Amino acid sequence: MPRLLRINMSTREAKYEDVPEKYLPLGGRALTSQIVCDEVPPACHPLREFNKLVIAPGLLSGTTAPSSGRLSFGGKSPLTGGIKEANAGGICSQKIASLGLKAIVVEGMPKEQGTWIAKVSPDGTEIIAADDLAGKGTYELTAILRERYGSKVGVICNGPAGEMMLAGAGVASNDGEGNSSRYAGRGGLGAVLGSKRLKAIVIDSPATYGVPVHDKEKFSVAAKKFAKILLDHPVSGTGLPSYGTNVLMNVISEAGTLPVRNFSNNGRFEHANEIGGESLARIAKERKGGRVAHACHPGCVIRCSNAYPMPDGRICSPVEYETAWGFGANLEIKSLDTIAELNYICNDVGLDTIEAGVALGVLMEAGAIPFGDDAAAIAALNEVGKGTPAGRILGNGADFVGKAYSVTRVATVKGQGIPAYDPRACKGMGVTYATSPMGADHTAGYAVTANILKVGGFVDPLKAEGQIELSRNLQVATAAIDASGLCLFVAFPVLDNPDGLPTIVEMLNAQYDLTLTTDDVLALGKSMLKSELAFNEGAGFTKAADRLPEFFCTDKLAPHNTVFDISDAELDSVFRT
Amino acid sequence: MFIELRVYTGLEKYLGISHGEKMAVAFDGDTTIRDILGRYNIPAVEVTAALVNGLHKTLDYCLQDGDRVSLFPPVGGG
Secondary structure: OOEEEEEEOOOOEEEEEEOOHHHOOOOHHHHHHHHHHHHOOOOOOOOOOOOOEEEEEOOOOOOOOOOOOOEEEEEEOOOOOOEEEEEEOOOHHHHHHHOOEEEEEEEOOOOOOOOEEEEEEOOEEEEEEOHHHOOOOHHHHHHHHHHHHOOOOEEEEOOHHHHOOOOOEOEEEOOOOOOOOEEEOHHHHHHHHHHOOEEEEEEOOOOOOOOOOOOHHHHHHHHHHHHHHHHHOHHHHHHHHHHOHHHHHHHHHHOOOOOOOOOOOEOOOOOHHHHOHHHHHHHHHHOOOOEEEEOOOOOOOOOOEEEEEOOOOOEEOOOOHHHHHHHOHHHOOOOHHHHHHHHHHHHHHOEOHHHHHHHHHHHHHOOOOOOOOHHHHHHHHHHHHHOOHHHHHHHOOHHHHHHHHOOOOOOEEOOEEOOOOOOOOOHHHHHHHHHOOOOOOHHHOOOHHHHHHOOOOOOOOOOOOOHHHHHHHHHHHHHHHHHHOOOHHHHHHHHHOOOHHHHHHHHHHHHHOOOOOHHHHHHHHHHHHHHHHHHHHHOOOOHHHOOOOOHHHHOOEEOOOEOOOOOHHHHHOOOOO | OEEEEEEOOOHHHHOOOOOOOOEEEEOOOOOEHHHHHHHOOOOHHHOOEEEEOOEEOOOOOEOOOOOEEEEEOOOOOO
16 A cells, blocks of 8 residues: 655654555545645645645556646745646656555644755665755755665755745656756755755655566556557657657747747747747757657657757756747847756756746846846856845745836736746637636646647637636646646547547556546536635635736737637636636 | 748758748748648648637638748747
């Protein structure tokens, strides 16, 4: 039977528990959100002892299901003040699941000063004083811990931004090469880990595919079928491995929905092509150490990751679309080398790249540094790790910068920075930003699929019609995928191929000896959202939080000259059914 | 009459230009996007998104002078 591991930082004790029956069918976001709903008072301070950081592998993680290595992190967000789940790839999910752990719950808070790490292995869990590791960047920290405990360990950790409890801090984990670049970035969960003074959790598991499967033969048939579905689809089988996620830069710009210069009124960036996936892939092939078609965890058949060689020989792996947008078009920076440098700083200091990009855009809007000034952007971001007042302002996210400089053009919802799709010309995405319990989060219901990419049908991105239903359906399906441990990119084939979702259900049924239907899986998604919304209500959220910033409704975006015009009543109807 | 044509994400191999490079393409009278694909031997099946001035159009769209046409194979990410 799988167990729950509780790491109590008040007492520095680790305790294993049997998994309560009601948690057995849950995994990933379904489990992190349920435990947060059950154990964290919604009105608690996110950086004090009553908040918890819950870490849960998805339901299929640790099996041979393709692309199933997503690890969910949940808690009350210091950035949004609501419930948060952020998930990441990397090697830790499969290892945690293979240790027989359904979840790790980090709880309590030390009364004493100090820094600790936890080491989780088949022999148990040790909590070890680690003052020598305080303040370390994640790259050095991960290298030290791999040296100390073996090169195959997974390392979940915090950079200085998390230790300083800045609201833009993410939680890092590593890929197979030891890059601490796999981020559960959004919502400031790194600050929650920092509040517990747990610098790192080392996952030492001899197995990657060690999770028991009830009917191995049926599972194997379904897993092979699912791999074929992923590989046969042109997006997951060809586009993503060839160019990575940054393949989006040009199409989003050409469609006129790329936020440029801190969400100005222009939806196209004239230098998009210079920072897009095609240019990135060319540089990765030309320079030593570069790679495309890189897998972030064993068994991923999509392999959308890349390794970008920086001019001084360091590798930033990967450079993703939202990061290239946040530090590129959003700041009017046209150099992939600068984008990679800013990305690397975030990875090392422990910041979410999207929040940092949006925050830097607001800083530029304020005139504190100029748009398009590469050196000034790098210098400003470097202040975060130093803990200077300017660095702390930036590291606390876009809203915080906006307040500090009295900027009113701040693209956030529930305090979280809006990512790389302008909601005025991709209105389905605007509905998701406004209504997701996670705050502005493109992954919560990725309407770009039907609005721009023509995957899963087509809904005109400039019109209000159809966006509510599109966003609602995607938010429900996404919640279910986030429970499975599958990478969200399986959604591209699943939306187009009617065999996709039934095959996921076949894998779950074979693994757990269940008789689930696709309706059951979607019902799980609905029920997860309901719990998350109830948590947010308890935390004090009202309908007023489900709105986009005012300027999106008043300032027209070129070239289509549209505003976000979906009414409040329509937004309020998203979760009424 | 001319259009501004840009192709991306592998389609550039059919035109012998770089991805995203602006190419002025002359045309007369009733010419569709499909006609342009035929002229350059770009297989229609490889074009998922044909954006004209930022709007999705079918391959049977009749080109207008000055149109900005951008062609993409299936792409996704996020």
